[in-house]
Amino acid sequence: MGAVNHIPPEREITQPNLMQLASQSAQTWANLMWMSGGNLNLGKCFFYAFTPSINYKSSTIRYDKILLDQGISITNPATGTDVTLQSLNPDDSQRTLGVILSPDGKGKLQLQTTLKKAKEFYSKFMNSSLSQKAKWVAISTVIEPAIIYSLVNSYFSKEEFTLIDSLMSQIKCVALGLNRHFPRALLHGPLLLGGLGVPPTLQKNAKDRLNYFLFNMRRPSTISQKFDISIVYTQIEIGTFEHFFSISYNEYGHLVFPSYCVQIWQEMEPQGIIIRPAEGLTWIPQPLCHQDKVLMDIVVTVYNKKGSACINRCRQYLQVILIIDLVIPHTNIIHPSYY
Amino acid sequence: MKFQIITRFGKSSSSYRNDDDNIVGQGVLQGSSSAAPIFLLNSEISLTAYNKMGIGASFRSPVNGSIVTDHSV
Numbered sequence: 146m147g148a149v150n151h152i153p154p155e156r157e158i159t160q161p162n163l164m165q166l167a168s169q170s171a172q173t174w175a176n177l178m179w180m181s182g183g184n185l186n187l188g189k190c191f192f193y194a195f196t197p198s199i200n201y202k203s204s205t206i207r208y209d210k211i212l213l214d215q216g217i218s219i220t221n222p223a224t225g226t227d228v229t230l231q232s233l234n235p236d237d238s239q240r241t242l243g244v245i246l247s248p249d250g251k252g253k254l255q256l257q258t259t260l261k262k263a264k265e266f267y268s269k270f271m272n273s274s275l276s277q278k279a280k281w282v283a284i285s286t287v288i289e290p291a292i293i294y295s296l297v298n299s300y301f302s303k304e305e306f307t308l309i310d311s312l313m314s315q316i317k318c319v320a321l322g323l324n325r326h327f328p329r330a331l332l333h334g335p336l337l338l339g340g341l342g343v344p345p346t347l348q349k350n351a352k353d354r355l356n357y358f359l360f361n362m363r364r365p366s367t368i369s370q371k372f373d374i375s376i377v378y379t380q381i382e383i384g385t386f387e388h389f390f391s392i393s394y395n396e397y398g399h400l401v402f403p404s405y406c407v408q409i410w411q412e413m414e415p416q417g418i419i420i421r422p423a424e425g426l427t428w429i430p431q432p433l434c435h436q437d438k439v440l441m442d443i444v445v446t447v448y449n450k451k452g453s454a455c456i457n458r459c460r461q462y463l464q465v466i467l468i469i470d471l472v473i474p475h476t477n478i479i480h481p482s483y484y
Numbered sequence: 485m486k487f488q489i490i491t492r493f494g495k496s497s498s499s500y501r502n503d504d505d506n507i508v509g510q511g512v513l514q515g516s517s518s519a520a521p522i523f524l525l526n527s528e529i530s531l532t533a534y535n536k537m538g539i540g541a542s543f544r545s546p547v548n549g550s551i552v553t554d555h556s557v
Contacts, residue, residue: 367552370550377546428547
């Protein structure tokens with residue numbers, strides 16, 4: 146039920162303090178449940194305690210479990226006995242509301258589970274005696290939603306999804322009375338160009354992810370506020386005057402760390418979809434004059450991805466966006482304080 | 485509330501109930517039609533109370549410094 150870093154300023158942020166506050170929160174929840182006639186099953190309760198660190202060479206974030214002297218312990222309100230909760234590794238996935246998630250954001254276990262489910266559907270579908278129409282209804286109402294549901298909040302690459310997409314395409318071919326090796330270009334191709342216009346499952350998953358994102362962005366809540374914060378961080382990481390959703394992921398994607406918004410940005414580009422935030426809704430840096438040039442716009446055209454990522458990290462450290470931020474006014478000399 | 489099972493052989497002679505003081509913390513029991521609304525009511529109150537009493541996690545905007553605090557998902 147939430148992590149702990151909202152600590153009153155007068156209290157020192159120390160590990161025992163964090164655990165004490167987390168224990169206090171957990172005890173509050175256990176007492177509230179008990180008071181309302183329920184009883185928290187403490188044997189099933191667990192917690193994560195970890196510190197994230199950035200590996201600048203590989204541009205990845207690593208999560209290390211904190212080795213604790215003192216864990217989270219709760220007094221069971223039903224029996225009065227003290228119970229110490231289990232501490233898990235940040236990559237330990239747990240099932241929550243039908244989705245297998247872990248704090249490090251990796252969706253490997255969820256993908257494996259979905260793949261297993263897709264294989265089961267596939268074998269049952271191939272031996273099914275349902276009519277073609279019923280098969281198609283089964284795909285659109287049961288099979289595909291069951292596959293996609295759990296993946297909307299999971300991170301994975303296009304390559305990791307290939308096998309699931311392939312199985313789902315075969316199932317769709319069979320439901321349409323086609324050979325399961327029917328050319329994918331025709332199956333997924335647009336009607337305008339002579340295709341059948343059946344979208345791949347990966348595309349449908351991207352659509353659901355976008356729907357979830359837009360639904361939350363248009364409805365003020367703590368989720369939309371957190372999305373706002375995440376978007377601003379990504380915008381700072383890129384350092385351009387254009388909103389990152391409006392520029393090419395292929396050109397600028399290597400400059401940012403992964404997040405839910407970045408995943409949407411990545412998935413929308415191949416579909417030709419550009420998201421434009423309403424005027425003034427999100428923060429973007431503003432040029433001081435019309436002659437200002439953005440440093441990263443030049444860097445990505447001159448250097449390769451590795452080189453431009455290195456320069457971008459230096460740029461973020463120096464907190465500069467424009468060329469003019471770096472030089473002494475009216476000269477071509479870099480300001481001495483930057484080197 | 486007292487629960488009995490009825491089959492084609494008739495009503496069961498034994499029963500179970502959720503107001504037995506010896507079996508505490510069993511909620512409203514499975515099968516009760518009032519379980520869902522009671523659970524909703526309890527959850528709403530419990531979560532509201534937890535949001536006020538819990539510690540939560542905070543996220544700070546790097547631009548305007550506004551803080552969003554969440555207690556539960």
